[in-house]
Structures are given as structure tokens and as C-alpha cells.
Amino acid sequence: MGGTEGRDERSPDRSGATRSELSGSAWDVVQARDVTGGIHFHHADPALGPSPRQLPADVRGFVGRQTALDSLDDILARGAEGSQTVVISTIAGTAGVGKTSLATHWAHRVKDRFPDGQLHVNLRGYDAGPPVTADQALERFLRALGVAPGAIPDDPEDKAALYRSLLARRRMLIVLDNAAAVRQVRLLLPGTASCMVLVTSRDRLSGLVARDGAHRLDLDVLAEDEAVRLLRDSTRGHRGPDPEPELIQLARLCARLPLALRIAAERAAARPHMPLSELISDLQDESSLWIALSADEEDDGDAVHTVFAWSYRALGGEAARMFRLLGLHPGPDFSVHAAAALAGVSTVTARRLLDSLAGTHLISASAYDRFQFHDLLRAFAFEQAVNDETPEGREAAARRLCEWYLEAMAAAAEVHDAQYADDWHVHPARADLPGLPDVSDYERAMAWFTVETDNLVAVSRTAAEAGLHEVAWKLPALLRTPFLDRHPVQGWLPMADQALLAARRSEDLLGQAVTLLGMSIAHRQAHRVAEAVEHSRAALAAARQADDAWQTIAALVMLGHALRLGRRLDEALQSYEEALDIARRLRLRLWIVWGLIGRAEALLDTGAHSEARECVAATLRELHEGESPGARSECLWVEATIDRETGLLADADRHIGQALHMAYETRNVIYQGQCETELGRICLAAGRAEDGLAALQRAASIGRLLGDQAMEGTALDMTGLAYQALDRPQEAVQFHRLAVTEFRDLGDDWRVAGALENLAAALDRTGDPSTAASHRREAVGILQGYTDARARALCSAVTARLPAG
Numbered sequence: 001m002g003g004t005e006g007r008d009e010r011s012p013d014r015s016g017a018t019r020s021e022l023s024g025s026a027w028d029v030v031q032a033r034d035v036t037g038g039i040h041f042h043h044a045d046p047a048l049g050p051s052p053r054q055l056p057a058d059v060r061g062f063v064g065r066q067t068a069l070d071s072l073d074d075i076l077a078r079g080a081e082g083s084q085t086v087v088i089s090t091i092a093g094t095a096g097v098g099k100t101s102l103a104t105h106w107a108h109r110v111k112d113r114f115p116d117g118q119l120h121v122n123l124r125g126y127d128a129g130p131p132v133t134a135d136q137a138l139e140r141f142l143r144a145l146g147v148a149p150g151a152i153p154d155d156p157e158d159k160a161a162l163y164r165s166l167l168a169r170r171r172m173l174i175v176l177d178n179a180a181a182v183r184q185v186r187l188l189l190p191g192t193a194s195c196m197v198l199v200t201s202r203d204r205l206s207g208l209v210a211r212d213g214a215h216r217l218d219l220d221v222l223a224e225d226e227a228v229r230l231l232r233d234s235t236r237g238h239r240g241p242d243p244e245p246e247l248i249q250l251a252r253l254c255a256r257l258p259l260a261l262r263i264a265a266e267r268a269a270a271r272p273h274m275p276l277s278e279l280i281s282d283l284q285d286e287s288s289l290w291i292a293l294s295a296d297e298e299d300d301g302d303a304v305h306t307v308f309a310w311s312y313r314a315l316g317g318e319a320a321r322m323f324r325l326l327g328l329h330p331g332p333d334f335s336v337h338a339a340a341a342l343a344g345v346s347t348v349t350a351r352r353l354l355d356s357l358a359g360t361h362l363i364s365a366s367a368y369d370r371f372q373f374h375d376l377l378r379a380f381a382f383e384q385a386v387n388d389e390t391p392e393g394r395e396a397a398a399r400r401l402c403e404w405y406l407e408a409m410a411a412a413a414e415v416h417d418a419q420y421a422d423d424w425h426v427h428p429a430r431a432d433l434p435g436l437p438d439v440s441d442y443e444r445a446m447a448w449f450t451v452e453t454d455n456l457v458a459v460s461r462t463a464a465e466a467g468l469h470e471v472a473w474k475l476p477a478l479l480r481t482p483f484l485d486r487h488p489v490q491g492w493l494p495m496a497d498q499a500l501l502a503a504r505r506s507e508d509l510l511g512q513a514v515t516l517l518g519m520s521i522a523h524r525q526a527h528r529v530a531e532a533v534e535h536s537r538a539a540l541a542a543a544r545q546a547d548d549a550w551q552t553i554a555a556l557v558m559l560g561h562a563l564r565l566g567r568r569l570d571e572a573l574q575s576y577e578e579a580l581d582i583a584r585r586l587r588l589r590l591w592i593v594w595g596l597i598g599r600a601e602a603l604l605d606t607g608a609h610s611e612a613r614e615c616v617a618a619t620l621r622e623l624h625e626g627e628s629p630g631a632r633s634e635c636l637w638v639e640a641t642i643d644r645e646t647g648l649l650a651d652a653d654r655h656i657g658q659a660l661h662m663a664y665e666t667r668n669v670i671y672q673g674q675c676e677t678e679l680g681r682i683c684l685a686a687g688r689a690e691d692g693l694a695a696l697q698r699a700a701s702i703g704r705l706l707g708d709q710a711m712e713g714t715a716l717d718m719t720g721l722a723y724q725a726l727d728r729p730q731e732a733v734q735f736h737r738l739a740v741t742e743f744r745d746l747g748d749d750w751r752v753a754g755a756l757e758n759l760a761a762a763l764d765r766t767g768d769p770s771t772a773a774s775h776r777r778e779a780v781g782i783l784q785g786y787t788d789a790r791a792r793a794l795c796s797a798v799t800a801r802l803p804a805g
Contacts, residue, residue, distance in 0.1 A: 050145060050146040051117035052117045052118065052119055055104065055107050055108060055111065055173075055175065057104075061233050061234060063226055063229050063258075064222055064223065064230070065098070065105075065219075065222075065226075068102055068106075068219060069106055071217055072106045072110075072217070095126070096258065096304050096376055097219050097220070097257055098222075098258035102219060103177065104175070107173055114173040114196070115171055116172045117173075118172065118175065120174075122178055123184050123185075125179050125201065125202075126178060127332075127375050128378065128379060129458060134156060134185070134187040137176075139152055139488065141163055141174075142162060143487075145166045148706060149484075149487045150708060152488045152707070154488065159187070163187075164191040164192075167191070167195050168191065168192050168194075172196075173196050174195060174196070175198045178201070178375065179201045179205065180201065181203065182205055185199055185208060204216065221256040224256065227254070227256040227261055228247045230258065230265065231264070232247065234261075235265050235268050238269035238270075238272055239272040247276070250268075250280055259361075259376065260308075262361045263311050263360065263362070264311075266359065266361050267314060283307070286309055304376060305380065308362075309380075311360055312380070315362075318345075318353055319356050322339065323362055324382075325342050326373070327373075327379075328342065328382065328398060330459060330461065330462045331452075331454055332372060332454050332458075333371060334371060334455070336350050336351045336370075337408070339353075340435075341400050341401050342397050342400060344396075362377055363377070367451075370451075398462060398468075399468060402462060402468050405456060406471050406474055406475050406478070407436060408436050408439070408452075409449075409456060409475060409479065410478055412446075442667075449482050449486075459471075459475065460475045460495050460498070461498065463502075464498045469502040469508065470511070472498065472502035472503075473503040473511035473512075475495075476498075477515060480492055480496075480518045484525060489523070489526040492522055493522060503515055509542050509543075509546035510542075510548055512542040513542035513548065516535050516536075516542060516555075517539040517551070517554055517555055519531075519535040519539075520532045520533075520539060520559075524558075524562050527746045527747070529562060532565065533562045539558070540559060549582055549586055550588070553582050554591070556575050556576070556578050556579035557594055560576040560579065560599075560602065564598070564602050572598070572602045576602060580592060580596065580599070583595055593619055597615075597619055597631060597638070600612045600619065604638060606789055607789050607790035609645060609646055620635055630671065633662040633675070636658050636662070637671070639651075640652045640653075640655035640659060640675075641681075643655060644678070644681060649685055652685075653686070656679050660672070663675050670706065670708075672698075673699050673706065673711045674699075676699035676702065677699040677711065677715055677718065679695040680695040680696040680715070681718060684718065684722055687725075689722045692718070692722045693719065693722045696719045697719075699714075699715040699718075700715035700719070709743075709746050710743075710748065713738075713739045713742030713751065717735070717751075717754070719735045720733070720734075721758060724762055733759065733763060736755055736758050739759075740752060740756060749785070750782075750791075753779040753782040753794070756776070756782075757794075757798050759772075760773070760779070760798075776798050776799075779798050780799050783798065
């Protein structure tokens, strides 16, 4: 079976089929056509799909803003009259004014008005690191809406079209927080007034107002009475009533900015017996110092920085160090364990220090044992790290963090695939680092990976920039398998590019071989045959130069897979044989197994049944009892296919049943889809078309889940054959046309030719022989480019069905 081939770019359906024509078909799907001409499948009733609830927690102790809340209520009430996009912006770019708090608080007030859920993304337009692009945000939203990673298009415009299609019949609230520019937002706007969008930004985003009809709501600082109320509410129960004039003075020193007010209030609450006048005097002294260093005494940002510095200097030494080092963390949030690694302290100490910082509002809790910065505070923390830490101290902190993430990812990868990390030579030596997260089983490991994905990507980039070459190539290598299970290929390949650069800069041939091999696998998964072959050959060259036999065998096997995908079967067999020669000489038994399986499948592709069966028998002799259920399942699939093609249908049924049981028991979704497809073929060969349809429905659903167009297209094509067997040729035509489209999109001429012949057979039965002949002529033209025995036999059979002359 050789792995998943993911989706590549979509193209229009040249055969003219539409799913809406397939009433009474094997499964309940609809086709949504958009302006790009792409074809996307999703549930017929969107209410049956996921209803994401992504809003962050409501703001505790929200104060004031009644006018702004009323304006938002009014916009919502008038939503049917026009645009439902609201830009919450500030005047003159004021930061810390409470845009996010207002948007979050109002969103919670009205969330019941949006029964299909809420989407939320922090676009990080003002963070020190790279902002979240519209393309990245679209990918997250599509996954939240139930689109399989492999089914997400590569092109941002195609992503946006699919996103609009999925939202067309939903009533959802979308919150786009911290946008720096219109380009981060425009592709994220739905195409229907049933959804509402809130955008927060320091910029006025005039383009959205002028071109997209957005409503702008300018947010100023709090009114004086609201600012005083926030101070009173935040300190109530912690200290006695403070004099009104002093509260007004403190509010003015904080420029009536909610972020600064909350920090000041927390410091006052923590010192219940200190007169407020003394705290004000401290803040005035800090303000004088800041103004002396500042170029613009009128800037509200001065007040924010003054309050930050005032609160920072009040921290104990340990907490202050933790705060500034957290400014070096490159990701959007951080766990207690990661913070411990960054600071080089125990997790117990880290938890205590983080709780202390959260208590002063210098960081905020984002989930259990996870914390995040306001972007202004992150920038301030980074400033303090530059000012108060030596370059050597910052480098040591970055190294500890990167090594901790590498170690944690290795632990998660081992759970995901027990042999993966050790076998691919990327498991790091155990470092003296704080405790790892609990990744003791598959669910925990994948939950950790899901939460940490953005951080892992950011740390990978940091390692490359910091010259930590080993981390820079090992981390993407460990990331590849779980990442590509959940994200499109194009999200991992940029990490691989920087990993390859790091390995080359350090002249690490092993790193180059591992990275190039991973790139080959990723391209093969995306059905990019030429790139897969190219990177396999480059990996092979690096492995040979490194004199690493293990990597050499791996590269030869993966090269065989890539060549077989392009139906260059003689070359594939040669590559497998070379891998087997080395593996047998070195007695690397598991690589003998995988080399034999690859050879068996290539022989099966040529139609050499006896040799393929001998290969399977040799593979099973190499396997110990209970070892490598994936390899055993694949052997059983090959046996079942040989049985079916040689007429041994009872044996085929037995073998595919065993393979399916193993695939489901081990939760190998790729094998499940391949085996369900073969079960469908066997049922059709045995005259059980209805049973075949059920299996093919499952196979198509799995293919769609994986984004595997080859699997989905094959299931569609076989479904057409099932409808022919049921004497329903019109429906068969439509399924075969869809299969042709899927295979054309992949650029898979071999499968196109087979689907065209099946389509021609269905058209013959509908009384359209001229169109059938046209498709057969195209199929013959394709098949003449192949030289293997199976292709020659198929070409002769199709040619014989062409009309004379």
C-alpha cells in the first residue's frame, strides 16, 4: 500500500459530473462549487458537522464600555441590512485599551445567537514574532469545521472559497483578534450575512470599511468614573475603601488604560496595609524616570510602560528573572514545564513563579498549567531580558528551551510510532531538563502535540536562527509524521527547508539524509511524484556519503515507493532489490520485511502474481509472532488482491477480513481505507454489489478524511462499477466521471486511463457509444506510454473495444 497520497491543487471537473445528480447514491455527500471551480465535499447538513466553541474565557470583572456594547448590539440587530463585519479599532493606535476584552466579553453575551458556534484566532499582528497569516488562520478554521488536513487546498484563495462554502448555511461568530493589516483579515470574511465577524486592531483598517462595508467602532480609554470603578472592583475585599481623589490620581497615572489599571490594582490589592498614596508616590517616581528616558511625554504608551516597569521592579528576584526569560519564548503560549526548562528551575518552582506573575496580571492563564502574554507585556519582558540578562544567559535559556521541546517531541513521537525516533536516528540523548509532559499513551501524546504545534514550529525556527543545528533538523524530523497526520503537507515543508539548511551548515550528512527522506515522504503523500523521486535520490546520496547503511536502505525503499507511485515499476523493483541486498547482508530484519513488501507490491502492479505471492510468504517468514502488525496487515492485503485477481475469492475474502481486523485493531486509518477498497473489489467479483457499495462508502469516507484523492477516487470508480452491476448505468456514469476528475487533479495518468475505460463501459450501456469511443481513445493514448505487462494487456483490451476504423 505504501502510504497516503495527499491532495494537490484542485481543478475543474472536466467530465461534468455533480454530486447533486447522485440521489440514492452510496453515501450522503454534497458538492459545493465555488468561484475557483474547485470541488469540495462536506456533510449535506452542516448542523451535523462540528460546531466549534473557540472563544477564550470571558473577562473577569469587566467594567464599563456600555456605549460600545450598545453599538455592537445595534449592529447585530441590524445585521440583515448589510455587512456583519465590525472592526473594533483604537484612535491613534493606542495599545492596552481593552479591544480584546470588549470583543471577548460581548461575544460571550451574544454567543447563543450563533448556534453553529464561534471561531477565534489571535492573529498576533503586533507580536515580536511572525504574525499569523490569513492562510494559516484559514487552515485552522477549516480543521475546526471538520475538513480533513489532506483535504485542505494548497492555494489560499481555494482555502477561502472552501471556508465560505462551509459557512454559507451556518450562523457563526468569528473573532479575529489583533490584526495588523487588512491582508490578514479579508480572506477570513464569510460570504454570507448569517455570520458576524469581530476584528480587533490598533490600525483603523480603513480598507475593510471602504471596500467591505465594515462598521468601525473606535475605542478610547475608559471614562474617569469607569477607570475608578475598575480600580475599586479589582481591590474590593483585599483592602479598605481608598479615598476617591487618590483613586482618580492613580487612574490618571495609568492613562485610564484597562491593562495598566488592572496591574496597578493588583499591586494595591497585594499590599492591603500600604496607603494608596505611597503606591502612587512609587508610581510617580517610576513615571519621572521613564519620562526622562522617553522621547514623547504625551504618548499613552509611556503610562503603560511606566506601570509595567513599576510592577516589574516590585517582583522578587526569582519572579523577575522568570518574567524576563519568558519574553524569549517564541510561541504564542507556554506550559509550566516549558517555563521550567527556559529558566532552568524545577516544575514546582516554575508553577509557583507563574502563579505569582499571573496574580500581578503580568501574564494570564490560558488553560490549566498554560499561560500567555499580552503582546505589550511580551515586548516589555523581552526588553528586560536584553537589559538584565547577559548574551550568554539568553543563549543558555534558548538552548534549554529548544532541547526541552526536542526531548518532549521525541517522547511523543515514540508513543505515536514506537520505533520511529530510534530507527530514524533522531532521538536526542537524554538531557538534564525539567520533567516532560505526560505523553504516556497515544491520546495524551497527540493531545500534547495538538496544543503545542505552534510552539514546536516556532521553536524549530528559533533553533535554526540560534545556530542550534542539531535541534533545527531533528525537531522537524520528529514532527513530520504527527504533523502530516493533522496538517497539509505545505505546512511542514518550510520547516524541512530550514532543517536541511541547518544540516548543511553543520555539514551533518545524517541530518541531510533524514531531512531529505522526510521531504520525499511528504511529497509522495501529496502525490508529487517527481519531487518525491528527486528527494529520495538526494537522501540516498547523502546517506551513502555518510556511510550510514540504515539510512541508505531507508532511502532505497522510499525511492522504490516513489517510483512505483509514478508506475516506473522496473526501476522500483531495482531499488527494492538493492535495499534488500544491504539489509540481508547486515541482517536488518525489519528492513528486509519492508523491502520485501515493497517488492511484492511492485510485482503485483506488473501482474506477476506468483512472484508477488512468493515475496509475501518470504515476508511472513521474517516476521516474529505479534511483531509489526502494520507489515502483517499489508501482507494480507497483497495476498487478498492476488487471490481476487487469480479467482480465489473465498481465500481473498478470508485474507481481507484478517487484514481489516488488524487495521482497525491498530487504528491504522490508511490501511483501513486500502482494505475497505479491496473488500469492495472482492464483493463485486463475487457478485455481491450491495455489500461492495457499503465497503466502498467506508473507503471513500476514509479517503476524504485523509485527503487521499487516490483512495477516494478509486472508491468512486469502483462505486461506478457497482452501479453497473446493479444495472444503474446513469448513476455509474456520474461516479466514473468524478473518479476521472479526482485522478486528473492528481496528475495520475494510469488511474485516469482505467477510470476512462470504466466510464466508457457505462456510457455504452446508456446508449452513448460515440462518447464512449472518445474516452477509450484517450485511454489508449495514455496506456501506450507504459511498458509493463499489466499496462500492455489493458491497452490491448481497450483497443479491442474501439469501433472499427
